Amino acid sequence: MEIGFIGLGSMGYPMAENLLKAGHALAIWNRSREKGEGLASQGARQAGRPADAVSADGVAITMVADDAALESVVLGPDGILEKLGPGGVHVSMSTISPALSARLAELHRARGSHYVAAPVFGRPDAAAAKMLFVLCAGPAAACERVRPALEAMGQKVFPLGEEPVHANIIKLGGNFMIMSVIEAMAEAMTLGEKHGVPREKTMEVLTQSIFPAPLFVNYGKQIAAHAYRPARFKLSLGLKDANLVLGAAARAQVPMPLAALMQGRYLAAVAKGRADLDWTAAALNVAEDAGLDPGDGH
Amino acid sequence: MEIGFIGLGSMGYPMAENLLKAGHALAIWNRSREKGEGLASQGARQAGRPADAVSADGVAITMVADDAALESVVLGPDGILEKLGPGGVHVSMSTISPALSARLAELHRARGSHYVAAPVFGRPDAAAAKMLFVLCAGPAAACERVRPALEAMGQKVFPLGEEPVHANIIKLGGNFMIMSVIEAMAEAMTLGEKHGVPREKTMEVLTQSIFPAPLFVNYGKQIAAHAYRPARFKLSLGLKDANLVLGAAARAQVPMPLAALMQGRYLAAVAKGRADLDWTAAALNVAEDAGLDPGDGH
Amino acid sequence: MEIGFIGLGSMGYPMAENLLKAGHALAIWNRSREKGEGLASQGARQAGRPADAVSADGVAITMVADDAALESVVLGPDGILEKLGPGGVHVSMSTISPALSARLAELHRARGSHYVAAPVFGRPDAAAAKMLFVLCAGPAAACERVRPALEAMGQKVFPLGEEPVHANIIKLGGNFMIMSVIEAMAEAMTLGEKHGVPREKTMEVLTQSIFPAPLFVNYGKQIAAHAYRPARFKLSLGLKDANLVLGAAARAQVPMPLAALMQGRYLAAVAKGRADLDWTAAALNVAEDAGLDPGDGH
Amino acid sequence: MEIGFIGLGSMGYPMAENLLKAGHALAIWNRSREKGEGLASQGARQAGRPADAVSADGVAITMVADDAALESVVLGPDGILEKLGPGGVHVSMSTISPALSARLAELHRARGSHYVAAPVFGRPDAAAAKMLFVLCAGPAAACERVRPALEAMGQKVFPLGEEPVHANIIKLGGNFMIMSVIEAMAEAMTLGEKHGVPREKTMEVLTQSIFPAPLFVNYGKQIAAHAYRPARFKLSLGLKDANLVLGAAARAQVPMPLAALMQGRYLAAVAKGRADLDWTAAALNVAEDAGLDPGDGH
Known part of the structure; x- marks a missing residue:
């Protein structure tokens, strides 16, 4: 059929x-x-x-x-x-x-x-x-x-x-976790960078030790190099997902401060004209807040 | 010698x-x-x-x-x-x-x-x-x-x-990333729980798909079951590390909102008498803020 | 007419x-x-x-x-x-x-x-x-x-x-600022309390010096005494307003981390059954996170 | 004598x-x-x-x-x-x-x-x-x-x-509250600005209604005009005070997320070369995160 x-x-x-x-x-x-x-x-x-x-x-x-x-x-x-x-x-x-x-x-x-x-x-x-x-x-x-x-x-x-909703919730939970990992990597690499550690070096060590999963390797490379073009998953979609997560959280009365942080990152990125970059470009704001000038990625 | x-x-x-x-x-x-x-x-x-x-x-x-x-x-x-x-x-x-x-x-x-x-x-x-x-x-x-x-x-x-400091910074960056992952898992599981999805189910799906790394599997099981005893890494040490991360961040002028969030989680946990639980017990506060009563782990 | x-x-x-x-x-x-x-x-x-x-x-x-x-x-x-x-x-x-x-x-x-x-x-x-x-x-x-x-x-x-929307935005901005002041007072008083300073004393000094406005005096007294009944403005309305603020912020692409913090406080309060208390009861969560047991107000 | x-x-x-x-x-x-x-x-x-x-x-x-x-x-x-x-x-x-x-x-x-x-x-x-x-x-x-x-x-x-410490704690609590008010005003004005409401208008209405205190009037004018020179209280001192607040909070095990937010604002400002501006210049970051280009004040 x-x-x-x-x-x-x-x-x-x-x-x-x-x-x-x-x-x-x-x-x-x-x-x-x-x-x-x-x-x-x-x-x-x-x-x-x-x-x-x-x-x-x-x-x-x-x-x-x-x-x-x-x-x-x-x-x-x-x-x-x-x-x-x-x-x-x-x-x-x-x-x-x-x-x-x-x-x-x-x-x-x-x-x-x-x-x-x-x-x-x-x-x-x-x-x-x-x-x-x-x-x-x-x-x-x-x-x-x-x-x-x-x-x-x-x-x-x-x-x-x-219950159909269960699948949607787990899906959103997973996307939220990826966002969180992006933020964590961006903060860790920026911390390193401002102490003189090359961004690639931080990720190389961490992905060859405690974070060997492909997700860390692949996203880590992008964020280390500030390589956000072309987008594999657009930042505007990241904002959409952050909104969905927070909407679901509000509906069930769950404070999610980390999700709120990520929504703020995506709002800032979109406000700065980065809606069409890869969603890892949330990392640009992390670098900018530390006084670095990462440009807008490449 | x-x-x-x-x-x-x-x-x-x-x-x-x-x-x-x-x-x-x-x-x-x-x-x-x-x-x-x-x-x-x-x-x-x-x-x-x-x-x-x-x-x-x-x-x-x-x-x-x-x-x-x-x-x-x-x-x-x-x-x-x-x-x-x-x-x-x-x-x-x-x-x-x-x-x-x-x-x-x-x-x-x-x-x-x-x-x-x-x-x-x-x-x-x-x-x-x-x-x-x-x-x-x-x-x-x-x-x-x-x-x-x-x-x-x-x-x-x-x-x-x-440069010796580089090793210390990468070490702190790694510990910070683990903290972040704990928070992310705790928020995702609590979101699921309040929508009727068993905590174990959320982690099972995510660790069999996009987060297959042992770190997610092992920590995820602890957090899903609220099993924080005996401590494999004491929460008081998590607080110590969060303090070290934020100290290093302040020294290099790097805002790290996610690290600040985690320090708050550990301070709350220690204030609530959980210093000797495993550091994953930061997840208790996530559940409590959502109105759940997870007890103090087992 | x-x-x-x-x-x-x-x-x-x-x-x-x-x-x-x-x-x-x-x-x-x-x-x-x-x-x-x-x-x-x-x-x-x-x-x-x-x-x-x-x-x-x-x-x-x-x-x-x-x-x-x-x-x-x-x-x-x-x-x-x-x-x-x-x-x-x-x-x-x-x-x-x-x-x-x-x-x-x-x-x-x-x-x-x-x-x-x-x-x-x-x-x-x-x-x-x-x-x-x-x-x-x-x-x-x-x-x-x-x-x-x-x-x-x-x-x-x-x-x-x-432009009608301008009036709505200023109204929301004002309510947001009141929320923020409530949080600030709650954190300041809790900091004092855990150092041995009576909550009333902190507010007495601050409202007789740099914060003489009635809003600080009146809200300060409520929060110092954890007196949230009867509600003069229900916490559920505080959550509603926080949602409106964040909705307006998202619409105009404005990250508002303090507003996000307050939404989290209200979500936690509602999740804990405090929807009908006065909205100053957001301060309970501040005290609880510091390991205090303020009860549910009176 | x-x-x-x-x-x-x-x-x-x-x-x-x-x-x-x-x-x-x-x-x-x-x-x-x-x-x-x-x-x-x-x-x-x-x-x-x-x-x-x-x-x-x-x-x-x-x-x-x-x-x-x-x-x-x-x-x-x-x-x-x-x-x-x-x-x-x-x-x-x-x-x-x-x-x-x-x-x-x-x-x-x-x-x-x-x-x-x-x-x-x-x-x-x-x-x-x-x-x-x-x-x-x-x-x-x-x-x-x-x-x-x-x-x-x-x-x-x-x-x-x-107890001498009590005086220090109340002093820090007061400075923390001023910081918080600065952030709240900056977010409210930025929200307004991106909806077309002039920054001065937002503050004019709020200080003639619910926030009549001189502190709101004076700081509000500075922030509305992004007028941060000369500094009446240097931003580097704001960072110092935020650090003192968080140090005191950590010592007494008090999570203070709003204080942590403000420390982040001051770190970002110092990292961006704004240590000698007035501490209200924390508001610049609020505007920048919303995609505005406020310059560095005048």
């Missing part, structure tokens, strides 16, 4: 392509139609509107930019909600607010369709390489039904129970 | 033992003499005062609790400074302030002796298993001379140039 | 009463009708729905709890927006988001009616005593028209130009 | 002059002798070293830059400690660490002399105008003895009991 795939951005496109390669039939939709041409040439059917990519009782996957975009393709006049109907499954893979996730789950439930939250860890290159980590929470039968599709897009699927 | 080893606490003892095992002759000294008995039975010579553990032109290793203890064994009336003399090498392995490190380097230089800063990453179990990471900075010839001893105590030695 | 007054809570009621006393004819509406009985007995006309309190081309004053309540009475099916029509004036006196203020200004403009933002400084006792400070921003003619009404409710009216 | 007055900087000079005007005989000492010439021409005796300004059983007043300077004039080879002897009184008016205050109190006690902590609120112009607020804590008889001298230097003396 044809899967509807909505959203063909830098993440959605390679994910959809992996579905095609795995033998799934796809109907695709993207706000700008030309983004879908490469997939159409591989056999995907281009739909005129989101709802047309979806069949009653079918499976729809959404991978769009943010809450507003998701509301539009699900709840808008051309949205998929009413089309899916009883038995249909909406697999929502974007990084969105738990609040919207809960609301969509409720709206689907009222119509007999099923809402599965399946956010992912990994950037576009990981998506292309089928190396994403996929979280999955929602009604058990629905999760079971879409598992082959999820497995076609990532290296591992984590089943996380019946 | 006999090496003088000063300081036989939970770190120093197994380090000295590894030196003995590697065939080095040792003279040892500890504030409470009985701590040295086990090593004496393996052939170490117990000295009556720090200076007596050291020979002119020899090598002295210090592994003591803090700045004050180091000042005492080096600069005090029974201290090693005057005894070492021209050609002698002082290998300072404690986690101390860069300011004291710089001062000792200067004092040694004025006497023709050499100061090598060689702080380590790893806790007592790593020391026992010879799995420490050893940083090493100081005059090249002195570093070369003590390298076999350092290699007998750890899995890897990082040569860091001629 | 009859003024429509919507919202008769602890602020709105005495404000409306002062309008009556000044000779203004009033039509009133409140979600729970019985709140209006005292004013009805003084001659106010009780309307069945918000729109019925308002006449075409008339003046409507709203003083409601928050953004949602304001949206409901303005934009809801019984709302005042369509009723006011060309020439009508909506005077919005609640503490709301600048975003909503801007949106309402636009909606009114499109219909030929006028939107005036007129938030106030002062708590219910100041409202009763006609001691409010009233900010006023909006179209000049509309501000002029409603000035007599505003003057009947406060001790001073500040004209702030044509 | 002649009073010894040590330290004739921008504060000490006018304070000593007021003592002379009130009829007290003075012996004076300053690191650079020429600073004392104006007072010598008014009858003060210039001493060659601190100890020579003091008579056994006499009264010595110190008003020096910091802990190190005070240690030097009290405990150094030319210091006053041994000279004062039984019955002598040391009135310590500088802003210093509570730790040093406690230590000096102890050293005096052991010699039969008395230590009185008498820090002041007010800047040089207030010192000249005899408008200082003087805190006073120490042995009752000693406080009584020096009261006329204190009253000759300020508008009000606050007796604060027998």
Whole structure:
């Protein structure tokens, strides 16, 4: 059965392509139609509107930019909600607010369709390489039904129970931890730099000893070199995620001072015109506050 | 030639033992003499005062609790400074302030002796298993001379140039990053907990995906279970290290808001009577601020 | 001409009463009708729905709890927006988001009616005593028209130009500064307390020297005595205002670390069940973090 | 009887002059002798070293830059400690660490002399105008003895009991609160500015309504205009005070996140070369973080 795939951005496109390669039939939709041409040439059917990519009782996957975009393709006049109907499954893979996730789950439930939250860890290159980590929470039968599709897009699927919001929260927690690590590395390297230790040296020692994980190695190199172009994950998206984290924290009454610190870093960066740099460019502010002049990265 | 080893606490003892095992002759000294008995039975010579553990032109290793203890064994009336003399090498392995490190380097230089800063990453179990990471900075010839001893105590030695302070700064940077990771995990797990996600589940997913490093796995388990007894690294030492980091930051005019946050966590923990818990117990405050009642760990 | 007054809570009621006393004819509406009985007995006309309190081309004053309540009475099916029509004036006196203020200004403009933002400084006792400070921003003619009404409710009216949002921003800035002062006093008193200085003594000296303003005297006494009942301004409203400040800051890309700190204090307080205490009860967390046990106030 | 007055900087000079005007005989000492010439021409005796300004059983007043300077004039080879002897009184008016205050109190006690902590609120112009607020804590008889001298230097003396440290703590608490108010005003004005509200307008409204105190008016004007030259209180002194506050907080195990925030602001300012601007220049960083370019003040 044809899967509807909505959203063909830098993440959605390679994910959809992996579905095609795995033998799934796809109907695709993207706000700008030309983004879908490469997939159409591989056999995907281009739909005129989101709802047309979806069949009653079918499976729809959404991978769009943010809450507003998701509301539009699900709840808008051309949205998929009413089309899916009883038995249909909406697999929502974007990084969105738990609040919207809960609301969509409720709206689907009222119509007999099923809402599965399946956010992912990994950037576009990981998506292309089928190396994403996929979280999955929602009604058990629905999760079971879409598992082959999820497995076609990532290296591992984590089943996380019946409550969709749980997947969104863990996703946000993970992104928050990455932000925190960026800040910690930036402060440590700046401390070193102002004592005469080259930034690369600080990271080299730490990643060859207590922090050997690739995440530290890769981000550490970027931050050491102040190399923020091209963005692998835009700083404006970091701000978006920090806002989602703090929104979820406020909703559950959880003070998160480290998340608040990071939101401040991203606000400062965006205010300084760095929205399109890589999100590690939060480190520029750390250096500037120490009186260094790191420029705007390269 | 006999090496003088000063300081036989939970770190120093197994380090000295590894030196003995590697065939080095040792003279040892500890504030409470009985701590040295086990090593004496393996052939170490117990000295009556720090200076007596050291020979002119020899090598002295210090592994003591803090700045004050180091000042005492080096600069005090029974201290090693005057005894070492021209050609002698002082290998300072404690986690101390860069300011004291710089001062000792200067004092040694004025006497023709050499100061090598060689702080380590790893806790007592790593020391026992010879799995420490050893940083090493100081005059090249002195570093070369003590390298076999350092290699007998750890899995890897990082040569860091001629400036002793650089080793201390990287050591503090590393400890600061661990603190930061503890805070980040605590906030992420508390966010999850208040949305209904079990703490263990949050960490399980994150450590099986983007944070696979042992540090995240091990600390994550402790924090998820609020298991802070017995302490592997006491919270009071975490506070000491946070103070050292902020002192070094102030000295070099580096605002480190994340380090300041962590100092606050440790101050709160100590004020609440948690000085002897593991330093991961900073996570208790995160949970309490969210209205949870995690108790005092177990 | 009859003024429509919507919202008769602890602020709105005495404000409306002062309008009556000044000779203004009033039509009133409140979600729970019985709140209006005292004013009805003084001659106010009780309307069945918000729109019925308002006449075409008339003046409507709203003083409601928050953004949602304001949206409901303005934009809801019984709302005042369509009723006011060309020439009508909506005077919005609640503490709301600048975003909503801007949106309402636009909606009114499109219909030929006028939107005036007129938030106030002062708590219910100041409202009763006609001691409010009233900010006023909006179209000049509309501000002029409603000035007599505003003057009947406060001790001073500040004209702030044509842009309604400006009044909202200054109002939020003022509330933020009060929050900040509460935190500063709480930290200073806790520092003193743990050095043996009675909390009252710290405040007595500071308010008789460099901080003689009533705000410091009055809040200082509450915080010194941990006296948070009854609430003069509920902590839940403090959280609401902190959220509005941070929302406005995010919208304009302004990192406000002190505002973020205060939001964290209020989240912690609400999470600990203190939503109904006075907002100065944020000081409890300051004391608790220092290992003191201040109880929950009295 | 002649009073010894040590330290004739921008504060000490006018304070000593007021003592002379009130009829007290003075012996004076300053690191650079020429600073004392104006007072010598008014009858003060210039001493060659601190100890020579003091008579056994006499009264010595110190008003020096910091802990190190005070240690030097009290405990150094030319210091006053041994000279004062039984019955002598040391009135310590500088802003210093509570730790040093406690230590000096102890050293005096052991010699039969008395230590009185008498820090002041007010800047040089207030010192000249005899408008200082003087805190006073120490042995009752000693406080009584020096009261006329204190009253000759300020508008009000606050007796604060027998424990000298209490006066130092309240002094630091007051300076901390001023810092906090500076930050709060800077954030509020920056929030306004980025929404189109002139900085002066925000402060005008707030100081004519809820914050009428002179401190808000005067600091507010400086911050609104980014007018930081000449410094009335240097930013480097603000950093010194923030460090003293945090040191006292650490000593008593009190997390003070707002004080930590302010230390960060001062570190950033000093790192950016602003040590000699007025301490309100911390506000520059607030504006810069919001992407504004306020220059370096004027």
